[in-house]
Amino acid sequence: MKNSRHELILRLVQENSISTQEELQRLLAEHGCKVTQATVSRDINELALLKTCTAAGQYKYTVPKLAQTTSADNGAFYSILTEGVVSVDYALNTVVVKCHTGMAQAVCAKLDSTGVENVVGTLAGDDTIFILMRTERDAARLLKELELVINI
DSSP: OHHHHHHHHHHHHHHSOOOSHHHHHHHHHHTTOOOOHHHHHHHHHHTTOEEEEOTTSOEEEEOOHHHHHHHHTTTHHHHHHHHHEEEEEEETTEEEEEESTTOHHHHHHHHHHHTOTTEEEEEEOSSEEEEEESSHHHHHHHHHHHHHHHTO
16 A cells, blocks of 8 residues: 555656645545545655755655656666665765675666766765765765665
8 A cells, every 4th residue: 555655646746746745645635545644744755755946936846866767767777776785874965875796886877877966976986885965964865765766
């Protein structure tokens, strides 16, 4: 049930301009999924949805770049991440991705190609990637996105 709700939320956010949790809750109900505001809030957090500013100056929820990339490329990106990554963590504004030996550069190249927001730069060794983010909040968001995609 939760997975299908999450899929529905991702689809609704991509297809609609949703600016509040109440709007999302109403759209979910229209699609036969009645949930509380607390559940919507948890789902937004678990899916690492972003609130971005539109050209008109209004805020709306958007799907993270990693989630968009995973669904758009028929699994190639997903496969490299799930097979190559061992663990992810962050300290302050730096995300650390531990990979199987020899996989870090391939994983890093795929991550670089996604255009994840607020990445200052990446550095890959043999089995470790450092991703420097603009803020600690950006690092925490990227960590959630990676955990969501990789299912760690």
